Amino acid sequence: MVSDLLLTPIIQHIVLAYTALLVSIALGIPLAILALYSRNLQTFVMTSANLMQAVPTLAVVAIVVPLIGIGFWPAIVAIILRALLPIIRNTWIGLSSVDPAIIASAEGLGLSEWEIIRYVRLPNAYPAIFAGVKFAAILANSVAILTAMIGSGGLGSLVFEGLAGVNMMKMLSGALPAIGIALFLDASFSWMERRMVPRSGQSELE
Amino acid sequence: MTKRFGETVAVDRISLDIIGGELLILIGGSGSGKTTTLRMINRLIEPDEGTIAINGIDIRTIDGIVLRKNIGYVIQQIGLFPHMTIRENIGLLPTIEGWSREEIDSRVTELLTLVHLPPDQFMDRYPKELSGGQQQRVGLARALVMNPPLLLMDEPFGALDPLLRRQLQDEFIGIKEDIGKTIVFVTHDINEAFRLGDRIAIMHEGGIVQLGTPRDLILNPADKMVSDLVGSDRLFEHIASLTVSDMMVPASSIISGEMPVQSAIEVMVQSGSTVAVVRDRAASFFVAQLPTLLQRRDEVKTVLEATDPPFFLSMDASLLSALEEMKAASASFGLVMEDGEPAGLLLPDDLISRLV
Numbered sequence A: 001m002v003s004d005l006l007l008t009p010i011i012q013h014i015v016l017a018y019t020a021l022l023v024s025i026a027l028g029i030p031l032a033i034l035a036l037y038s039r040n041l042q043t044f045v046m047t048s049a050n051l052m053q054a055v056p057t058l059a060v061v062a063i064v065v066p067l068i069g070i071g072f073w074p075a076i077v078a079i080i081l082r083a084l085l086p087i088i089r090n091t092w093i094g095l096s097s098v099d100p101a102i103i104a105s106a107e108g109l110g111l112s113e114w115e116i117i118r119y120v121r122l123p124n125a126y127p128a129i130f131a132g133v134k135f136a137a138i139l140a141n142s143v144a145i146l147t148a149m150i151g152s153g154g155l156g157s158l159v160f161e162g163l164a165g166v167n168m169m170k171m172l173s174g175a176l177p178a179i180g181i182a183l184f185l186d187a188s189f190s191w192m193e194r195r196m197v198p199r200s201g202q203s204e205l206e
Numbered sequence B: 001m002t003k004r005f006g007e008t009v010a011v012d013r014i015s016l017d018i019i020g021g022e023l024l025i026l027i028g029g030s031g032s033g034k035t036t037t038l039r040m041i042n043r044l045i046e047p048d049e050g051t052i053a054i055n056g057i058d059i060r061t062i063d064g065i066v067l068r069k070n071i072g073y074v075i076q077q078i079g080l081f082p083h084m085t086i087r088e089n090i091g092l093l094p095t096i097e098g099w100s101r102e103e104i105d106s107r108v109t110e111l112l113t114l115v116h117l118p119p120d121q122f123m124d125r126y127p128k129e130l131s132g133g134q135q136q137r138v139g140l141a142r143a144l145v146m147n148p149p150l151l152l153m154d155e156p157f158g159a160l161d162p163l164l165r166r167q168l169q170d171e172f173i174g175i176k177e178d179i180g181k182t183i184v185f186v187t188h189d190i191n192e193a194f195r196l197g198d199r200i201a202i203m204h205e206g207g208i209v210q211l212g213t214p215r216d217l218i219l220n221p222a223d224k225m226v227s228d229l230v231g232s233d234r235l236f237e238h239i240a241s242l243t244v245s246d247m248m249v250p251a252s253s254i255i256s257g258e259m260p261v262q263s264a265i266e267v268m269v270q271s272g273s274t275v276a277v278v279r280d281r282a283a284s285f286f287v288a289q290l291p292t293l294l295q296r297r298d299e300v301k302t303v304l305e306a307t308d309p310p311f312f313l314s315m316d317a318s319l320l321s322a323l324e325e326m327k328a329a330s331a332s333f334g335l336v337m338e339d340g341e342p343a344g345l346l347l348p349d350d351l352i353s354r355l356v
């Protein structure tokens, strides 16, 4: 297991949060695209995504244990359950809120469904997707602290051990890097967003 | 074809032949089925009944995507892609088709020039940075990019103010000549229809009420709705599209040159005409005017001696140019010939009373 390796808690934490985030992106964006074409899937995805939002994070972490046990992978699952929602919801909203006239003109030009997604819907959804991914990254970062309770290791272990042993230094050595990572995530996503989102698409959604 | 949307019959058993190279106008009130008809041609909508063939090929046998890539379509709302520059908007289809960047740039340059937008100024702008009229031109350029033989245009100038609309129509008339395509053009502006259309189909409640050239519609409106729409009772508005044959008086009888003047006067008075066509022995034609005959009936014996050489006109000459020629020649009327025989007379006095 990864958590058995001699990684520093910071690296453990980052691996944990980012693996979960990448899987969430890899699952969430295709699911949102599929939801465009199936009303049933759309209802299912959006309802379950919203439901997950309503469940307290601690409960999400706890519910994973009886289902798949403890350790790194169950922790990943718990983080994904949290991070998926903003990605799916924002992607779906971004993809489906494109001006119908623009879709109509793309169809009229002879673009296929996939080409419409690729060249019209996705670029128009970038700002929304970015906002969703950024929010998901910050969520993943904080859930990855909590998952130390179910044996994920990482910075959370330092925080919990510090709390249990009333060891302020130990607790802060876990909490401060986590805060630092959150700030770094926020800044780097904002930077990427400025780089990647085309300038006129942006004003459309803000 | 017929197309229903639930209870609504959007298009009701229409039948339409579009001639290669023509600009066919579909005109009618809101909800009369114009857009639906247009979208059936490129299979964005499938008819419930009936078939459409292009060059004899049933379009249902052609993949919709392939069909649409070969039919230019300018939608009612223009629909430029807001996240793409003008270059990218026009170049999207070529990009998908795998053209090189140089090929795309040169095609975009060519098309922007065609629609009167200086390429170096407009290439890299976003649609939001363009006025309505400029966006409309880009929409046209984008529809033309793959050089489709057929072009569908849905109220392309509908949202523009009258002045700009007129300007774009003028430009479009020029472009139309250059590109030589078959065009189906939707509008609800009858003046636009007359200015641009080779033929006009008038739609009402999903059906085609009448299909014809502007002249057909003006001179032989199928019903009151058509005559109100095209303004058949205000013919002078359409003088530019009339020909000599539309306004001539048919030559009722031809008088022989030998006829005594007195008999000729009687014939003319009886038929109520003031001008008559006269044929001499050599089968040349002249015209006799009643006032002249009356004046000179004591000096001359036969009608031929009191005739004037006619001013000849052909049937299909435009009315306006015929009138100009007559004025230049100081002719007070014209003799309209068809296949070497007199077909009728163009009498300006009579013309005025019919035009107004």
Ligand SMILES: Nc1ncnc2c1ncn2[C@@H]1O[C@H](COP(=O)(O)OP(=O)(O)OP(=O)(O)O)[C@@H](O)[C@H]1O
Pocket (backbone or CB within 6 Å): B005, B008, B009, B010, B011, B028, B029, B030, B031, B032, B033, B034, B035, B036, B037, B188
């Ligand atoms: N997708 C649709 N679903 C249901 N009804 C439709 C649909 N499209 C068109 N209709 C109906 O069909 C009829 C014809 O519509 P169409 O869009 O062809 O009219 P139009 O002549 O283009 O009108 P306009 O000048 O307003 O654009 C209308 O009654 C319209 O409400």
Ligand SMILES: [Mg+2]
Pocket (backbone or CB within 6 Å): B034, B035, B036, B076, B154
């Ligand atoms: Mg319409």
